[in-house]
Each structure stands twice: as structure tokens, then as C-alpha cells.
Amino acid sequence: MKRGNRFGSGVDGQPAGRRPADTNTQPGGQRPGNTNAQSGKLKQAGVDRRLVVTVVAAVVGVFSAWRALRPSWDVPLPTAANRPEERMQDFRDALYFPIREFLAGGNPYDPATMFAHWPVRQSFNLYQPYHLVLHLPFALPDYRFGAVAFAVVSLLLLVFLAVLAAGHVRAPLFLGTAVVGALLVISQVGKAQLYVGQVNPLIAVGAAGALLGRHSHPRLAAVALALAWLKPQFGLPLAVLLFARGSRKVALGGTAIAAVASLFVVVPLVFRGGGVGAFLDVVAANLEHAGSTAYGAVDSLTSQRADLAAVFFRVTGWLPPGAELLTLVTVMAVTVVLVRRLDRVGEVAAADLLTCLAVVVAVVHQPGDVLIAVPALALVAVRWWRDRTPVLGIVVVAMAVPFAHLHFVDTVIRDLFGARASVTVDGIALVVAWVALAVLARGRARVHIGQT
Numbered sequence: 001m002k003r004g005n006r007f008g009s010g011v012d013g014q015p016a017g018r019r020p021a022d023t024n025t026q027p028g029g030q031r032p033g034n035t036n037a038q039s040g041k042l043k044q045a046g047v048d049r050r051l052v053v054t055v056v057a058a059v060v061g062v063f064s065a066w067r068a069l070r071p072s073w074d075v076p077l078p079t080a081a082n083r084p085e086e087r088m089q090d091f092r093d094a095l096y097f098p099i100r101e102f103l104a105g106g107n108p109y110d111p112a113t114m115f116a117h118w119p120v121r122q123s124f125n126l127y128q129p130y131h132l133v134l135h136l137p138f139a140l141p142d143y144r145f146g147a148v149a150f151a152v153v154s155l156l157l158l159v160f161l162a163v164l165a166a167g168h169v170r171a172p173l174f175l176g177t178a179v180v181g182a183l184l185v186i187s188q189v190g191k192a193q194l195y196v197g198q199v200n201p202l203i204a205v206g207a208a209g210a211l212l213g214r215h216s217h218p219r220l221a222a223v224a225l226a227l228a229w230l231k232p233q234f235g236l237p238l239a240v241l242l243f244a245r246g247s248r249k250v251a252l253g254g255t256a257i258a259a260v261a262s263l264f265v266v267v268p269l270v271f272r273g274g275g276v277g278a279f280l281d282v283v284a285a286n287l288e289h290a291g292s293t294a295y296g297a298v299d300s301l302t303s304q305r306a307d308l309a310a311v312f313f314r315v316t317g318w319l320p321p322g323a324e325l326l327t328l329v330t331v332m333a334v335t336v337v338l339v340r341r342l343d344r345v346g347e348v349a350a351a352d353l354l355t356c357l358a359v360v361v362a363v364v365h366q367p368g369d370v371l372i373a374v375p376a377l378a379l380v381a382v383r384w385w386r387d388r389t390p391v392l393g394i395v396v397v398a399m400a401v402p403f404a405h406l407h408f409v410d411t412v413i414r415d416l417f418g419a420r421a422s423v424t425v426d427g428i429a430l431v432v433a434w435v436a437l438a439v440l441a442r443g444r445a446r447v448h449i450g451q452t
Contacts, residue, residue, distance in 0.1 A: 054175045061182035065155055068185050068194040072151035077143055083121040088147050091138075091197025093122040095131075096146055099139035102132045102265075107273050110282045111289040123289050128230050128258055129265035131199070151194050157201035158184050158193065161371070164208050165378040180378060187403035192368045200371050203228050207238055207359075207372040210254065211352050214247040221247070225254025226261065234372065237332060237359045244336040245343055245351065296364070298324055301420055306369070306402075306427035308361045308434075314424045324363070331362035331434075338441035349383065350437060352376040353395070357434040367402040367426035394436045401429035
């Protein structure tokens, strides 16, 4: 007797009491007739979730943007009595009145001239001279209209930066833009651009464009680099690092565009001021004044500078001779070697982020200047979330510190650790991020961040 017949026999040799196996099923027990329906439902659920996130992020972003724009129309008109006013102070001190002084026939780079003629609190630093023509439309109308228009354009540039970041991580355009844009206008870094009226959104778009387009669109990347040159402390280190990474035409072309554009402003300033010697004397006076202010001096305990030299002083209380030049040369030399190594192993996203961090920590910068790293940071954050590489986690968390340093966070830090810690924590975080990425490159760790 067959062994199977002990239990009784069923259909086609199957044990009795059991149904024959359904050969017309898919893995998981789903019948073909239900597979398409189930797949459609899953896709629809995914679309619905993305739509909900997009709408929520857009609503939060619009509300936050409206609040961030309010200082531009709430700020009182500048007078000698309200010079300490912080709302739109960079628009007032570094754009509107310097351009008005230039149009009036004076030299806005002369601190004594600016303080004598206009209600400004800060001297006009050594921005690229083409800045005085590029932003001319915002200084031609009355102050209120110019301030609001400049803030709106800055907001649009932040949105465009979010578009670049969304495309960089290959996220759905509307979803990625809404999420990154909302995070920007909620963050301290994003809000500060609109509150103070800084030109950094334009510089950030320029830096991102130079990094993202240097291979596929080198001519546009050169123009973008010229925009990043608006502040030389961005343009110089970025051009050097792009050159070292093989984008020589972009580096030289962008630098040349910025120089030629500035000549159209420098020549009139030189002739008006009495020659090259007199103009260089004004530049020297400008640098001397900038280095002696509480907000700009490297050895100031109240400055928010995030570069390595200033952070080192506020942490240790000691500043070695030639600290700023030594920091610039050391950070740039180390970074040149490491970004080339990252490029060789295909870790381009890490190389881009290390480039942006080096720009910030090598020379005088504020925490908000890390805005230039947003697209590169977005991609590295996505890769870290996927791979959970510890070093990348340190980098992402450290770089999130300036963005999360909101007013209530600052209040807590001041109450617990004092004012010195409050103005130093962002700089420490950015230096830690640079060191962590440097360690990653030095060890040639194969985290496969991916080639952009």
C-alpha cells in the first residue's frame, strides 16, 4: 500500500481534505486579476501621500515666507536716530545708501564718507564694484519700495535654490521644492536673509550653479561663479577649489567676468577720487575699519564669525600671529588635496559639500553664509539617511546647527552657557563638519555618496 494512502487520497495525488494548489496565483497568494488593482491602489496611495506633503509644505512655506517678509515693510525709514535698527540693515548699509552715494558722485567704499552722508551703522565692505550697478534698480525708487522689492526677489532666489536642491537629489520637482523651500524660510539661516536684507541668496544661487553646472554647462557655471564673486570671500576660495578640481575654464572664466564687470565701476571711482593711489588708500581704510569693529574683528568676543580663526579665538581666548592668513592657506591647501581625492573615488557630493564648507571656514564668514551649501547638503543628507554612515551623520547634524539656531534656541543657549557660547556654537558646528568630511576623505572611506 502506498504511504500516502494511510491518510486517504485526494485529487491528483494530494492528501485528502486539502485543496489542490492553485497554479494560477502570483507570489504572495495574489491572483492575477487582483495584481493590477492592488498595484494601482499602492501607486494612488503614494501619489496621495506626496500630494498631501506637497500641499502642507507649501502652506507652511507661504505662511513662513509672509512672516519673513514683514520686516521689509514694517521697518521705519532710516534716520540718524535709528541707526541701530537691525531690520533690513544690510540692505540699508550695503546696498541702498552705497548705491546712492555712488550715484551722487562719491566713493561708497570710504567709511568716513558713508558715515558723514548717510544714516548707516556699518561701513560698506569690499563687495565687487559691479554690485553697485547690478542692484541699481532697488536703490532708484524710495527706500520702502526698494526694501520690499529686494526682499521679494531674495525670497524668489531662495525658492530657486530649493529648486536646485530638489533637482540635485532627484526628488519630484514640486514636492522637493515645497519641502526644501519651507525648511529654508523656517530656518534661522533662511529667515535671517530676509530679516537683515542680505545679498547671500544671490551668492548661494551663484555658488550652487557653479558647482552643479561645471561639467554640463560650463559657460553658465562661469556666469554663476561671477555672481558668487559678489563678495570676494566667497568668490576667491570657490574659484581656487574649482580650478583645483579640474574646472579651470569655469574658475578663470567666472573670475574674468566679475573683473571685467567691475571695471566699469572702478574706473569712474578712480578718476573721481584722484587716481589709483587715492583709491588704494580708501581700500586700506576700509579694511582697517572692518577689522576693528565688534562684529568684524577676528578677536572680537561678540562677533558671530564662523571662520576657523575667529572660532579658535572665541574658544581658546588666544590668537596666534597671522592667524587669519595661516587659516586661509591651511584650510585651502588641505581641502584642495581632499576634494581631489573625493573626486577620484566618485564621491562628488561629498567633494561639493567639502568645497562649500572650506569656503566658509577658511576666511571671514557669518553662520548664514552656509546657505551656499544647501544643494550639496541636501544630497549628502539623503545619502546618509539611506546608508546611515556615521561620519556623514556627524556632518549633517553639525551643519543643521546654524539652521536650527532660532531665537528660542538662542535664548536657551544664552541662559545656560552665556552670550559667548551663543555666538560661537554655529562656528564650532561648521568647523566640526569640515573636519568630519576631511576625515572621510583622508580615510578614502567608500560610502558611495554617488556621482551627481
